[in-house]
Amino acid sequence: MIPAPATAPSRTALPVAAWAKGPYIYDADGNDYLDGSSGVLNVNVGHAHPKVLQAIEAQLGQLTFVHRTQFRNDPALRLTERLLAIAPAKTAAVEYSNSGSEANECALRLAFAYQHRRGKAQRTVILSEEPSYHGMTAGALSITGSPNKRDPSVEPLLGAGVHRVLVRPRPGRRRATHEEWGQALLGVGPSKVAAIVIEPLGGASSGAAPIDIDTMHWLRRETRNNGIVLIADEVMSGFGRTGRWWACDHSSIAPDILTSGKGVTGGYTSLAVTMISEKVTAAIAEPLGPIALGHTMSANPLACAAANAVLSVIEDEALLSNAAKTGTLLTEALQALCDRYPTLLSDQSGIGLMRALHIDAGQPADTNKRIIAAAKESGLVLCTAGIGTTTNSVLVAPPLNSTPELIDELANRLDKALAAVAGIRADNA
Ligand SMILES: Cc1ncc(COP(=O)(O)O)c(C=O)c1O
Known part of the structure; x- marks a missing residue:
């Protein structure tokens, strides 16, 4: 067997996915993860749609x-x-x-x-x-x-x-x-x-x-x-x-x-x-x-x-209009988080259910990765984006069949993750 080069990224720390249904992925230890990025913005109608x-x-x-x-x-x-x-x-x-x-x-x-x-x-x-x-x-x-x-x-x-x-x-x-x-x-x-x-x-x-x-x-x-x-x-x-x-x-x-x-x-x-x-x-x-x-x-x-x-x-299931509608709810939720963590986040952008939280340019370059790791700990899957301090961000893009309740839950899990990265408790941030 050819040994992996020393610089190869380690994926051993990733959880092992066991099954998925709708907007949730479950790992081999039974933990649930809300799929807040629809995989990598491809699982648009959720997992295991009948x-x-x-x-x-x-x-x-x-x-x-x-x-x-x-x-x-x-x-x-x-x-x-x-x-x-x-x-x-x-x-x-x-x-x-x-x-x-x-x-x-x-x-x-x-x-x-x-x-x-x-x-x-x-x-x-x-x-x-x-x-x-x-x-x-x-x-x-x-x-x-x-x-x-x-x-x-x-x-x-x-x-x-x-x-x-x-x-x-x-x-x-x-x-x-x-x-x-x-x-x-x-x-x-x-x-x-x-x-x-x-x-x-x-x-x-x-x-x-x-x-x-x-x-x-x-x-x-x-x-x-x-x-x-x-x-x-x-x-x-x-x-x-x-x-x-x-x-x-x-x-x-x-x-x-x-x-x-x-x-x-x-x-x-x-x-x-x-x-x-x-x-x-x-x-x-x-x-x-x-x-x-x-x-x-x-x-x-x-x-x-x-x-x-x-x-x-x-x-x-009229998912175009649902994406537009729930996209507005997601925008409001992300804006509230930007207001709540102003030193961490600069703003948010996107259209419909393809959105991103942008990291404040004064933060270390790996802040988007730290937010994503903390989100995983809070049971939320997201993706990184960006190629430099102006664009460093976190993509937030739940499935097109998201409900208002799911957007709330996503925002709550994200709030916990941001609080952990900001070093404060989410409930009194
Ligand atoms: C805008 C854009 N173009 C092209 C690609 C490449 O697609 P694939 O990974 O399916 O080859 C991606 C993948 O993320 C993408 O986001």
Whole structure:
């Protein structure tokens, strides 16, 4: 056996999860944890939802795999139809993969192919933002603006195919505005840019910080006017997390390509989607025919059946409006905690049920990790976010079917954790 390197992170201290139901996870010792981050913002309809389990079990007995080059399958056909009905305007095609990273790889290949087939092969630059996170595969990581996810030893690989330019917000701001994007675009020269990749609502990198609406409109207008593909990475923010199907819907823009994953199957199986506009689809189909995309398990019937069941739960249980409603309650609860712990927390941000508590810049850099550890002790699971003192935060994102009572309970457990980190008792803080 190869010994683990001395620097490998130790996971031995993590509890062993035994089972889960609804918004709770239970460990092997019988402790319960409220899943305050819906896993990593993917378990959007909670654990062991009976309708999703039923659909998966039925599909298991009927058909689990056929390759898309050999057969079509009914769950994938139905899913594509449903996705086209909820996708941003003028979406014409859906490409399937297994992870958000792969969905972004697919988007990058489509953007380069789009440019190449229009005779614009010199467009090889991708503009993306720091902070951002687009995935762990080579291309997706190469456009990621998170120094903590990158290592000098992987840079040669990342530099090989994609020429990226990172756009940074002004000091003290969490997201770039159209001024920074404009400067970067002019600096590179719009005729060299293949695509701009954005997280409309930032996730693990910027901590549920949205791009402002004016900047969203500017990005849509400038990319359209300059022949640049606009890619919206909604791997985390998609499928109802913000109270609408897509974070882009909040600024009423339709990107040329939208990627999503995570919530599409609610964490029950692996699946991710790349939704492609008419404009890009048409350019790819002519004059050379479609390019090779996809993976062995792309559009497999089992994952598509799970996704269909999750979409039905979202629709039947009106979870978009529930996420918007309970998102308001969560905002109020998080704001009360910011007011209660002003030296620990600076503010909170987010849309719907994708929210974050931001750590005060005067606190030590590991404060978000300490809050998360204390939350675990109080029976609450949360995720870290951020790449520096301006963005250090804790993501708070319970399932879309949360109740007002669950939001209260989450806030109480979080209050205890914050009190422990602040060194005071929660009941007399
Ligand atoms: C915005 C965003 N893009 C891409 C990814 C990568 O997705 P995956 O981990 O499924 O490869 C993530 C994962 O957290 C994400 O949040």
